[in-house]
Amino acid sequence: MNIAFIINQTHKEAASFTTTLLALRALQRGHSIYYIGLADFVYLDETKVAAHARAVHHLDTIDDTQQLLDVLRDTPKKRILVQEFDIMWLRFDPVLDMIGRPWAASMGLQFAEMAQKLGVQVLNDPRALVDAENKLYLENFPEEIRPRTIVTRSYDDVKQFLEQQGQQIILKPLKGSGGKNVFLVNQHEIKNLKQIVEVICRDGYLIAQEYLPAAQQGDIRFFLLNGRPIVVDGKYASVNRVQPSGEIRSNIHQGAKAQAAIITPEILQLVEKVALKLKNDGMYFVGLDIVGDKIMEINVFSPGALPQASELNGVDYTTAILEDLERLGK
Structure with a gap:
């Protein structure tokens, strides 16, 4: 198959990313891979949509994810019609371009939808991703699975919510990722509340959520594939991300430690x-982010930490995903 990975920009990809491991595994299984940045699409007419893509067709001297990225970055782009792709996998993070390239994510979704109309299998569905571009997507799910939440740009709304929740809440950007600008606010921090609200709201709306005491044990990133848990040899694709002392964020690149998760x-x-x-x-x-008996976030664009899940559980989840992808692409 020809599998295209839609990413923010090739030079921002890392060897540790889930996308890179999926691409390497696809190559190892005999597929061709293509990397397409959000700025690489071309509209020619209603039947011709193309992309300037970097392609790798054979493993050759590629032994690991870093070598794969090195080869990709040295490979010149070539314009290819999207109909040549069997699968187009959207693996970009809209937040990364929110400031410097605010047009990028919306255009990526629009071109992906065009490709879908031309018969290309696009994952995840770009029409649904429009509705899931920020954390409000979680509010479409049953009330009992999510923390109490408000979305606002008003300091007074946040102050009232803090009082209702026993003087302890989490504040973060409505459209954010990677743990940036996430704050735990309690009665000791109330003097800084107005400033915190102003900092978060510089880039849009904020989301305020009840604080869950179970968050002290970190969160669990739990992976689903086509509505089913990913399970290999009886082990669920999941990671318990435990934050360091004094830190409320469970993001691995913010210093959290990845541990094997106990799935109850x-x-x-x-x-x-x-x-x-x-x-x-x-x-x-x-990727679901679970704290206690609540789902804190639903990650649908480019959920990461799959390599850590494979390493901790001693099984290969990427092969299971590629096998499913091959069935989908037939």
Whole structure:
């Protein structure tokens, strides 16, 4: 198959990324891979949409993810009609371009939708991703699975919510990722509340959520594929991300430690409550962030930490994903 990965920019990809490992595994299984940045699309007419893509067709001297990226960056772009791709996999993070290239994510989704109309299999469904471009997407799911939440740009709204929640809440950007501008606010921080709200709201709306005491044990990133948990040899694709002392963010690149997650029947019941809608929405590959008995976030653009899940559990989840992708592409 010809599998195209739509990313922000090739030079911003890293060897540790889930996308890079998926691309390497695809190559190892005999597929051709293509890297397409959000600025690389071309509209020619209603039947011709193309992309300036970097292609790798054979492993040759590629042994690991870093060598793959080195080869990709040295490969010149070539314009290719999107109909030549069997799968177009959207693996970009809209937040990375929110400031410097605010047009990039919306145009990527628009071109992906054009490709879909021309018969290309696009993952995740770009029409659904428009509705899931920020954290409000979680509010479409059952109330019992999500923390109490408000979305606002008003300091007074946040202050009132803080009082209602026992003087302890989490504040973060509505459209954000990677743990940037995430704050735990309690009665000791109330003097800084107005400033915190102003900092977050510089880039748009903020989301305020109830604080869950279980967050002290970190969160669990849990992966779904086409509405089903990814399981290999009885081990669920998941990671327990535990933040360092004094830190509230569970992002690995913010210093959190990845540990093997204990998946309980209660967690599986929680996942089951969102799985069918995710599948019906066309969300093929999803990462859920679970704290206690709540889902804090649903990651549908470029969920990461799959390499850590494979390493911690001693199984290869990427091969299971590629096998499913091959069935999908037939």
